Amino acid sequence: MERIPILKMGNYLLVTIQVDMHDRLAMTLQDDLTAKIVTHHSRAVLIDISALEMVDSFIGRMLANIAAMSRVLDAETVVVGMRPAVAITLVELGMPLKGVRTALNVEQGMALLQTSLAARDREDAPGF
């Protein structure tokens, strides 16, 4: 069965969506990603959707869901590389993905995750 690869890099998980998403693929990705966060104790997830040309409300909801699920598992999510047409579509669909963090490209997304992880470490440190 077709699957979207999830790469582990230290504390991070990298997901690059390079094919057109269909509903089954999205559900599989959700399952795989949550499972990997738990097994690898990952602290951050970066989803690159720069190759994604079309979205519908289901895919939009899936992105929001993945972000929410990761947050429950204590991992930060950032979605990077959204195309203008995709962004406009999502806004017109009434899905501004309020809870999802975004960045222009992988580099900026990584920087965002690093600073926010560092900030969380500082917050947690005095407790220990």
Next chain:
Amino acid sequence: MSIQTSVLGEVISRDQDGLLNEWIERQMASLGSRKEHASAAQLREQSRRFLSALAGAAGKGETDVRSQIYGPTREMLEVISTERARQGYTPGETAMFVFSLKEPLFTRLRSRYANDAAGLADLTWEVTRLLDSLGLFTFEVFQKGREQLIHKQQEEMLELSTPVITLWEGILALPLIGTLDSARTQVVMENLLQRVVETGSMLAIIDITGVPTVDTVTAQHLLKTVAAARLMGADCIISGIRPQIAQTIVHLGVELGDVITKATLADAFAIALRRRGLSVQRREGARAQPASAAKPGTAPNGQEAEE
């Protein structure tokens, strides 16, 4: 089909030159002050070709001006109408081209049917209907020409009014001028997002100093643009909010959410620079204004004192 209409063709052909002269005289009279601008030779040529086309079509006995037979006649009228629309003629002056033909034409018909009152009445009715249809056709073409012009101007306005400016590396500005409707917002949004991708900018300042009024629809459009930019990973700052507009926004109950808003573009730029970890500083020992740039007699002391 009508036999009388074919008589019309005959009447026109028999004394075409005389008819043409009288007609052009009437046209010149109706043009009034535009007489100097109109080229007499050109008018004569156009009128002559129209008359031949009309005589040819009417000679076949056809009464429907939308039919194939009137193709050349309509073409002539189209050329004349479009030309006059561009030269700023009024629709009435344009239509007079056809309507002024009635009088000289009817005089000729009357002399031909001197002894047949019923025949004359029938033919007059036919010819009136024919010429009126042609007159209306010039109106339509004239109107279409004007509409095309307006449409083209609208498109040009859209292109003109949505520039995206790079203020600094990673900082874009979008100065909006004029009323924001749905069509314009779409263009603005696409332009901005495209530039965000091209330049990799993390910050965009939308300046609404030039937007005369903000209603709920405009605010909605602005928020959509901000949301779309955020989805791509760029933050937006809305600046240039005038006091009245701030009041309107609150009175309308528009919820701007967590969008950063600033009163002036300068404030927004300052916050954008800070976000990028940049700052603007005056050089040590530098004067506020270079001495060469300052006009003699105006000392730049006041500005230096502020620092």
